[in-house]
Amino acid sequence: MTFSIFLQQLINGVSLGSLYGLIAIGYTMVYGILRLINFAHGDVLMMGCYFAFYAILIFSLPWWVSFPIGIFLTALLGIAIDRGAYLPVRKAPRISALITAIGVSFFLENLGLVLFGGRPKPFHRPPVFGKVLEWGDIRFLTLSLWIPSIAFFSLLLLLWVVYRTRTGRAMRAISRDMETVRLMGVDVNRITSITFALGSALAAAGGIMWALKFPQIDPYMGIIPGLKAFVAAVLGGIGNVLGAALGGLLLGLVEILLVALMPSLAGYKDAFAFLILIGILLFKPTGIIGEKLPD
């Protein structure tokens, strides 16, 4: 493998990896604060893409208006799911919340199928994202620069919210002991709704980036990104936002390099991701960085 090929793969890997990371940080934040594996994260991502898609289609809004609208609507969806499905099972054993999350996931997928139809729809890629840049033998889209930047920016934003705002302080407190925080007079339900709104907004952002990179959307598109983001989050230490971002990066790189170096094993790609997941959970369950409770 020549150096330029390696560099090309590196760029591909970083592009894909930061995408996984972007989706993973929302996932891990919700887990860190609520101890809930939100299986529906990937499907919320899918809904975000469809919101943006229809905003463009029906109202003919330019992308820099419809993408934020999509993200905003998804945040509302996140709040709705929290209030409707997760709040009633908050006091129940963790298993119930997990099962409810699985139920919500399937519900969103099938609802999407009924509402939007199963045929993949083309997602418009605005020219600013689609220019091809060349550098010697290496070629990549401007998108490959946008995604890591937006992922990085979102990471900073999230860290700022969690560590520098009062709401963030409440979130961190809730992750330690929800009951006591409630007794302290904090409106726990409001904070969790904000958590979900934030997580869903990040999912939507990740989803739109995903749809820009792979310009088609369908009701089942969220399953794979959700699953990969989940592996990334665990890899980095579930609950740890920075870890999730790094975990995503690592996962993307490993995936690309595996297929590049051993093409005949490409079919086992997903199995490898899961084996890594299982390995981490068994031998270092706190992940690479460590399960730092956000504090």
Next chain:
Amino acid sequence: MTYDGEADLRVRQKGLPGEPLKKEGRPMRNVFAGMGVVFSLLILAGWCLAAERVKIGAYLPMTGAVAAYGQDARTGIQIAMEMEPAVLGKKVGFVLTDTKSDKIESANAVSRLIEKEKVVGIIGEMISGDTMAGAPIAEKARIPMVSPTATNVLVTQGKKYIFRVCFVDDVQGEGAAKYAFHTLKARRAALIVDKAQDYCVGLAKFFKDNFTRLGGQIVAETFCVTEDKDFSAQLSTIKLANPDVIYAPNYYSPVALFTRQARELGVKTPVLSGDGAQAEELIQIGGKEVEGVAFTGHFHPQAASTRLAKDFISRFHKKYKADPNAFNALGADAYFVLLDAIARAKSTEGERIRAALAKTKNFEAVSGKLSIGENGNAVKPMVINAVKNGKFIYLATVNP
């Protein structure tokens, strides 16, 4: 842990002895009962009013992983039904069951169609695996089944009542190899195969066999899995091997994504695909990067020669403002072929319809002139279409 809240609840729910558990409001109950009676009467009326129909059933994946294809087929059948709503002097009754892209459901669906709905013919399924689950049941019950797109050779092998209106994998793979070798003058081919789809694996194998037999060389064989969106790694391998043609037999959305990424990475090699690629979405998703992509197909909207084709395409246009894709057309064809056989058999008996189906010769279907040949497989000319100027154009015909 010590306070048994459950027991407490149980006592409260059961109520004190002697107390009735629920006090239902009388008026509400009456209203519901009344509505129920009216509703049932209406349904009964509808059932009585419905004249005797020739019932055709379809088991298609309307939900699940391959819902897109089932939905497309159903659209095609709906338009076909508008065009030919009756046979043998009676209206056609259509029953659709969803297989959820699942084998267990497919078997149940076929069983139900035959027993409960008493259909005289079945259309379905879209995926070879699911069709193979449903086929033995139809075979045993002697109800003819026509599949729009199941391409695995094993589907009809050894069965008398199972037919298809699409090519079998080996025919397409061979056609593609011949086109690549003779027309494109390619001698070095690279492959990208979706290991999780038997359609892709089948086509790839037959392409490989034929291409090498003709004298060509496979310089790279890469793999992906369904739902894969990122092909950059595979493309780097392919780029390195410097092929004359890339064979990417897959459905329209992965082909669109793959070709786009190929062009973005500077791989300019011509891409060849299969009939699954023929859909508007290929161009919509692929954009200008899919210019030049060629594929073996069933028909071409512009060069459609048969009356049925022209009618079908114009109706589809009016309704959906787009050209029909291969799944729409094949769904419609399954319907037309079945109807034609029933008409020729002059009966709704399974045996007779089957015999008529097997004798189908040069039936002018939407996707071209179709005959049913050996093993219930369709024998029809294959076309090579390509994308040019954002539209599908017709390149050549490969006759059987």
Next chain:
Amino acid sequence: MDKVRDRILSGFSVAGLFVFLYWAQGNATEYQVRLLNNCAIFITLAVSYNLINGICGQFSLEPNAFVAIGAYTSALLTMTPAEKQLSFIIEPLVWPLNVISFPFWLSLLVAGTVTAFLALLMGFPVFRVRGDYLAIVTLGFGEVVRVVANNLQSVTNGPLGLKGIAPYTNLWWSFGFMTLTLFFVHRLTGSSFGRAMKAIREDEVAAEAMGVRSFRHKMMAFTVSGFFEGVAGGMLAHLITTISPVLFTFFLTFNLLIIIVVGGLGSTTGSAIAAVLFVLGGEALRAVEEPFSVGPLQVPGIPGMRMVIFSLILIVVMIFARKGVMGREEFSWQGLINLIRGVQESGVQGVK
């Protein structure tokens, strides 16, 4: 006195079941027989899944892997070499599988044993973790098995799967095995092992403190679960006559999860009832997807509504009726008699 009465009643019901099956074998339509077979197989699956999830309290998501292993093992063993040659068109089947052909009962036994053995192996890494992590690890294993099945062309025939499996499964086999499973699981849960598992479910630390070797019991539940799921998988393969990896995705696990949750986590009876509801309800709900006429009006069917309704049911059950249909209680003759008496009494009261 009660115990004798219970035994007699149980004996009569089992006999009654088999008389019914005998009648059904000859007189029921193919569709009904198919549904009955489905019911029996799903009851077996649900009840064994409930053993590890509900009774032992270890929330695992791996049944699709066990069913897959069982199905493939059993199918590969019963298919004749000729049939195998037909299916394996891309790469030939590896030796010695391509020359052997076992009778059905033996293949089921081997399938169950192989699955149980793999469960045993899997159990070592799996039970090092608990709670959410256990769920994730088992989910991961489930996916790994599926991906391996998809890629091992020379053993499983990859995505093409196996076709033309002889339809050996009939009512006797499926219901016979179901009865065996129900009996075994019931006895197991009633025994000291079962009590230990329930103790682990309630509070693992306390159980350990009381001397219960939790790892041993979890392994037991897992392996037994694996055995029955494996055999059920074999029967499934011989019912639909064709299998491929796409049959064994997380969807299957999800369906089983709905069943045991709706039935009541921890109740064998509940799982059985819910399994029947699931199979029959799924078919009955097809009405929602087909157009039907109300007089002269045509109400169009919406395909896909069935699954939307299923997911809604799961969410609603989790929110409002978390205990499910049976909660943790089991069926007992005494309970049935009480229920009948209760209904009679409230009926008498209602007239007043």
